Each structure stands twice: as structure tokens, then as C-alpha cells.
Amino acid sequence: MKFRPGFSFRIALLYFILIGGLFWFMLHKAFDTLDASVRQAAEDVMVDTANLLAEQVTQQSANGVIDINMLADLIPAYLNRRLDARIYSVFKPSPDMQVYVTDSQGIVLFDSTGQHQGEDFSNWRDVWLTLLGQYGARSSAVDITTKVSTPEDRVMYVAAAIYEGSEIIGVLTVSKEVRHLDPFIISASNQLQTYAIVVLIISLLFGAAVVWWLSRSIRKLVSYADELAVGQKVSAPKLQEHEFDKLSRAMERMQEELEGKRYVEEYIHTMAHELKSPLTSIQAAVELLDNDTMAVQKRRQFTSSIGDSAERMTQLVARLLELAALEQRRHLEKVESFNLSALVDEIVKEREHALNEKNIDIIRQDSDKPSFFGERLLIRQAITNLFDNAIDFSPAGGEITVDANSNGDECTFQIQDQGPGIPDYAMDKLYQRFYSLPRPHDQKRSSGLGLSFVREVLHLHQGRVKLSNQVGGGTIATLIWPCHILHRNHTDSSQ
Numbered sequence: 001m002k003f004r005p006g007f008s009f010r011i012a013l014l015y016f017i018l019i020g021g022l023f024w025f026m027l028h029k030a031f032d033t034l035d036a037s038v039r040q041a042a043e044d045v046m047v048d049t050a051n052l053l054a055e056q057v058t059q060q061s062a063n064g065v066i067d068i069n070m071l072a073d074l075i076p077a078y079l080n081r082r083l084d085a086r087i088y089s090v091f092k093p094s095p096d097m098q099v100y101v102t103d104s105q106g107i108v109l110f111d112s113t114g115q116h117q118g119e120d121f122s123n124w125r126d127v128w129l130t131l132l133g134q135y136g137a138r139s140s141a142v143d144i145t146t147k148v149s150t151p152e153d154r155v156m157y158v159a160a161a162i163y164e165g166s167e168i169i170g171v172l173t174v175s176k177e178v179r180h181l182d183p184f185i186i187s188a189s190n191q192l193q194t195y196a197i198v199v200l201i202i203s204l205l206f207g208a209a210v211v212w213w214l215s216r217s218i219r220k221l222v223s224y225a226d227e228l229a230v231g232q233k234v235s236a237p238k239l240q241e242h243e244f245d246k247l248s249r250a251m252e253r254m255q256e257e258l259e260g261k262r263y264v265e266e267y268i269h270t271m272a273h274e275l276k277s278p279l280t281s282i283q284a285a286v287e288l289l290d291n292d293t294m295a296v297q298k299r300r301q302f303t304s305s306i307g308d309s310a311e312r313m314t315q316l317v318a319r320l321l322e323l324a325a326l327e328q329r330r331h332l333e334k335v336e337s338f339n340l341s342a343l344v345d346e347i348v349k350e351r352e353h354a355l356n357e358k359n360i361d362i363i364r365q366d367s368d369k370p371s372f373f374g375e376r377l378l379i380r381q382a383i384t385n386l387f388d389n390a391i392d393f394s395p396a397g398g399e400i401t402v403d404a405n406s407n408g409d410e411c412t413f414q415i416q417d418q419g420p421g422i423p424d425y426a427m428d429k430l431y432q433r434f435y436s437l438p439r440p441h442d443q444k445r446s447s448g449l450g451l452s453f454v455r456e457v458l459h460l461h462q463g464r465v466k467l468s469n470q471v472g473g474g475t476i477a478t479l480i481w482p483c484h485i486l487h488r489n490h491t492d493s494s495q
Contacts, residue, residue, distance in 0.1 A: 010286075010289050010290075011211045011215065011303070014296075014303070015204075015207040015208075015211060016204055016207070016208075017296075019200070019203050019204060019207060020200070020204075023196060023199075023200045023203075026196075027192070027193065027196050030192055030196075031189055031192070034185060034188055034189060034192065035185055038181050038184055038185050038188070039156065039178070039181060042156065042176060042181055043137065043156060043158060046097070046156065046158040046174050046176060047158050047160075049097065049158075049174050050158050050159060050160035050172060050173065050174045051160040053071070053099065053160070053172050053174065054160035054161060054162050054171075054172040055160075056070065057070065057071065057101065057162050057170075057172055058162050058163050058164075061162065061164065061169065061170075062164075063164075064164050064167075064169050066101065066103060066109060066162060066169060066170045068101055068109050068110040071099065071101065071110050071112075072110060075099050075110075075112045076112070078095055079094075079095050079098075079112065081094065081095055082094060083095065087184075088187070089187050090183040090184055090187055096176060096177065096180045097174055097175070097176050098111075098112045098113055098174070098175045098176070099111075099112045099172065099173070099174050099175075100112065100113075100116060100121075100172075100173055100175075101162070101170060101171070101172050101173075102121050102122075102127050102170055102171045102173075103169070103170045104131065104168065104169050104170055105120075105122060106120055106121045106122025106123070106124075106127045106128070106131065106171075107119070107120055107121070107122075108120075108121055109170070124138060124140075124157075125137070125138040126138045126157045126158065126159035126171070126173050127159060127171045127173065129159075130159040130160065130161050130168070130171045131161075131168055131171060133161070133168065136158070136159035136160075136171070136173075137156075137157060137158045137159065138157045139154050139155070139156050139157070139178075140154060140155055140157065141153060141154055141155070142154065142155055142177060152178055152179050152182060153178075153179070154177075154178045155175050155176065155177050155178065156175065156176050156177075156178060157173050157174075157175045158173065158174055158175075159171050159172065159173040159174075160172050160173075217237075217239045217244045218244075218310070220237040220239065220248075221237070221239075221244060221247065221248060222282075223237075224236060224237055224248065224251065225251070235252070236248040236249060236251060236252035243314075247314050282306050282310070286306070289303075331460070332374070332375045332378075332460055332461065333375065334375055334376075334377075335373060335374060335375060336373070336374075336375070336376055337371050337372070337373055338371070338372055338373075338374075338376045338379075339371060339372075340366065340371075340372045340379075340404045340406075340411075340413065341364075341366045341404060343376065343379070343380055343383070344364075344366065344383065344402055344404065346380075347380070347383060347384050347387050348362055348387075350384075351387055351388075351391060354391050355391065358391065358394060358395075358396045358397075358398070359396055359397045360391065360394050360396075360397070360398055360399065360400055361398075361399045361400070362399075362400050362402060363399050363400065363401040363402065364402055365401065365402065365403040365404075366402060366403060366404035366405070371406060372404075372406055372411045372483065373411065373483045374411070374461050374481060374483075375460070375461070378457045378460065378461075379413075379457065379461075379479075381453065381457065382453070382454045382457040382458065382465075382479065383413060383415075383479070385450040385451070385453060385454050386415050386454065386477045386479075387400075387415065388446075388450070389417075389446075389450065389451075389475075389477070390415050390416075390417040390419075390475075390477070391417075392439045392446070393417055393419030393420065393439065393440060393475065394417045394418055394419050395418060395419065395440070396441075398417065398418040398419075399417075399418055400415065400416065400417050400418075401414075401415070401416040402414070402415050403415075403416075406483055409482065409483060410480060410481070410482060410483060411463075411479075411480070411481050411482075411483040412478065412479070412480050413478070413479040414476060414477070414478045414479075415476075415477050416470060416474055416475070416476045416477075417474050417475055418473060418474045419440065419473070419474055419475060420440055420473065421469040421470075421473055421474060421475055422437070422467060422468075422469055422475055423437070427467075430451050430467055431451050431452055431455050432448070432452070433448060433449060433452050434448035434449065435448045436448035451465075451467075454479075458479055458480075458481055461481035461482075462481060462482055463479065463480050463481025463482065464479075464480055464481075465477070465478065465479055465480075466478040466480070
């Protein structure tokens with residue numbers, strides 16, 4: 001039987017590959033940083049040591065002549081000391097820092113190794129830069145005749161100037177082989193690697209648990225949606241994830257509110273039809289993800305497609321609930337006076353990111369800030385729907401014009417975009433549930449419930465909504481409702 005990994009397995013595998021690759025990259029960078037940090041710390045100590053010894057030589061020297069007698073006695077004694085030092089987990093048996101001194105011409109006067117005395121070191125960076133009054137340091141191979149060497153087979157050199165007054169009369173350089181730093185690097189690396197492996201295992205186990213948890217919830221939701229689609233009376237699954245549980249509860253409330261209504265059959269039928277498309281997209285993406293040879297980028301695209309379809313189902317159910325609740329209402333619940341310009345400011349601020357993405361300018365013509373009457377929340381939702389449509393259909397770099405007026409008798413809100421306009425064939429279908437035109441930039445469709453919702457809001461306000469094409473392109477959406485009636489009702493209820 002051919003092995004066909006399930007959705008959970010593929011998501012888990014993708015997660016493992018991603019986390020494993022990320023941990024390998026971070027661990028590799030951490031080792032590099034650790035190695036550099038240890039060498040920098042060692043160089044810092046060498047700088048202090050070089051300057052301390054150089055100052056001692058400076059105080060022993062006179063008349064421009066460098067006195068190396070002190071070093072000739074001090075350094076060999078230092079190198080012969082038995083340390084037996086345990087630096088945390090690293091054992092250091094003996095000193096390993098070497099010293100050499102050159103005169104102002106770069107000629108070696110003293111070398112603790114006994115190998116280079118009398119040689120010309122004026123071309124070495126540590127001596128050359130220090131004689132110029134700069135910071136002198138270099139890293140060279142242990143065997144200076146070797147052209148190619150490994151990082152561990154090198155020696156670090158740090159120099160300090162020997163002065164006669166303000167004049168540099170020589171250079172003292174301390175050196176240390178890099179291999180003496182390796183025990184510290186290896187010890188820290190082993191600890192870091194152990195911690196990283198533990199964290200990686202915990203992350204992978206946590207990821208596996210989350211993938212299993214989420215996939216189980218998705219399967220329950222899909223099964224529940226399928227059962228609702230065929231009209232079965234079932235209880236919503238109880239899910240611990242807030243978003244999925246919210247969707248489950250929303251679907252359950254929709255079922256309860258539509259049950260027993262004369263249009264329940266139509267709602268269930270249309271919901272099943274509309275949910276079928278995103279579910280089919282999810283199923284198709286899952287089947288395509290069965291291909292083990294598929295590139296990671298393709299897998300991400302299909303995973304994103306699954307998320308988009310799930311989001312579409314969530315929005316569809318939420319919109320259905322809003323529309324169903326609105327259709328059952330017979331009157332406004334809370335009529336109040338409000339500033340429509342301030343309301344528009346709130347909506348524009350909420351949609352700022354979408355406006356900036358398409359570089360759309362908002363042209364305001366409601367500077368007089370008229371007072372409006374109505375149920376503020378419903379008017380806000382209706383205007384938000386019109387704003388979203390205007391943004392979706394507007395071209396990049398376009399303008400959206402907003403106008404609001406109240407003459408005491410009639411409240412009017414108008415929004416214009418510069419999009420392609422409404423095709424003639426769609427004019428008489430705009431308010432049908434689930435009918436939606438493709439967006440120009442990506443050909444995607446909305447839930448098709450927005451304009452139905454807007455019409456119901458205006459119907460409750462005893463008003464109307466008008467959609468038309470403007471000359472030169474674009475769409476004009478106008479909301480009109482009688483303010484004087486709502487004003488009188490509001491005044492009567494206040495008394």
C-alpha cells in the first residue's frame with residue numbers, strides 16, 4: 001500500500017525542517033561568535049600585559065638605550081613557573097605567553113623563545129604600527145614560513161611602545177598561541193551545544209503537539225461544517241483554541257437562530273454551497289502537498305492557501321450571523337446623535353494600513369462636521385463595508401472621496417472611488433446574497449454579503465442605498481436616510 005502522509009504529518013515535517021535549520025544556523029553563528037569573543041577577551045588581557053611590561057622596561061631604560069636585563073631575568077623565571085591552575089573546567093599547568101623587544105629600528109633585542117634575537121621585525125604589523133604611534137597587533141602562523149595555516153595554528157601578537165620621554169625608542173610585544181585558547185572554546189561550545197539540543201528537542205515536541213492539536217480541531221470543524229451543510233442537527237464541537245472555538249460557537253449560534261425560520265433551508269443550502277469552495281481549496285492543497293518532491297516554497301504557498309480558505313470560512317460565517325440577526329430586527333434599538341466625520345476618522349484610521357499599501361489618498365468634503373441621527377454602530381458597519389469595497393476596487397495611487405451632509409431632514413453619506421466601475425450585467429445582482437465581483441488586483445471575491453448588510457441597515461433606518469458609475473470611471477455609493485424622523489423619535493424617547 002502506498003504511503004500517503006496526512007496533513008498533520010506534512011505540517012509537522014515542515015515545522016521540524018524549519019526549526020532544525022534555524023537551530024543549526026543559530027548554533028553555527030553562536031560558535032563563530034564564541035570563538036571571536038574568546039580571542040577578543042584574550043587580546044584585551046594581552047594589551048594590559050604588554051603595556052605593563054613596556055612601562056617597566058621604560059622605567060629601566062635611560063638615554064635612549066633600552067635595558068632588557070630586567071626582562072632577561074624576569075621572563076625565563078615566569079615561563080618556568082608551575083601554575084597548576086584550574087580555571088573552571090580547564091586545567092592550566094604552566095605559562096604560555098612569550099615576549100620579545102625591538103629597538104626603534106625594529107631589530108629584536110630580546111626574544112623569550114631564543115629564536116629571533118637580532119632579526120629585523122620592522123615589517124611586522126605589531127612593530128611597524130607601534131613605532132608609528134598606533135595600536136599594533138597581528139595574527140601569524142606558528143611557523144612564519146607557512147603560507148597557509150588553520151585558525152588554531154596561529155599566534156596572536158599585541159605590542160606596546162617603550163618611551164624615552166615622548167619619543168618611542170622601542171616596542172615590547174607579547175604573544176600567545178591560539179591553541180591555548182581552544183580548551184576554553186571547546187568547553188563553552190560543549191555546554192552551548194548541550195543547551196541547544198535540549199531546547200531543540202523541547203521545541204520539536206512542542207511543535208508536534210501544537211500541529212496535532214490544531215489539525216484535530218480543523219478536522220472537527222470541517223466535519224461539523226459538513227454535517228451542517230446537509231441539514232443535520234448536531235452540537236458544535238468544544239475546542240480549546242480560542243479562534244476555532246469562536247468559529248464553532250458562531251456556527252452553532254447561526255444554526256440556532258436560523259432554525260424554525262421560513263428561510264432556514266435557503267441559509268443552510270447557501271452556506272453549504274459557499275463553504276464548499278474553501279473546503280475544496282483546502283482539500284486540493286492537502287492532496288498536492290502529498291508530493292514529497294515538492295519544493296519548500298510551493299509547500300508554503302499551499303499552506304498559505306489553506307489558511308486563506310479557513311479565513312474565508314470564518315468571515316463567511318461571521319457575516320451570515322450578522323446578516324441573519326439584522327434581518328430579524330424590526331426597529332432600531334438605540335437611536336442617538338453622533339458626529340459622522342469623527343466616525344469616518346475612526347474608520348480611516350483602522351484602514352490606514354490598507355490605504356498605505358495601495359498609496360490611496362482620502363479626500364474629505366465633510367468639513368462642516370454635521371450631526372447625524374441613527375443607530376451609530378449599524379451606520380458604522382455599513383460605512384465600513386463601503387470603505388472596504390472602495391479600497392479593494394481602487395487602483396494603486398488612486399483617491400477615495402468622502403462626503404457627508406445633513407440638512408435637518410435628510411442624512412446623506414457618499415463615497416467615490418476611481419476603480420473600474422460596476423459592469424452593466426452586475427447592476428441588478430449587487431444586493432443578492434453571496435454575489436461578488438472579482439477584485440481588480442488579485443481577482444479574489446468577498447463573501448458577497450456586505451451590500452446585503454448595508455441595504456438591511458438602511459432599511460431599518462427607513463432609508464436607501466444607491467450604487468452608480470461616475471463619469472470617467474469609478475463607483476459612487478450613497479446612503480440616504482431621514483434624519484428628522486429619527487431625531488423626533490430620539491427626542492421622544494429621551495423625554
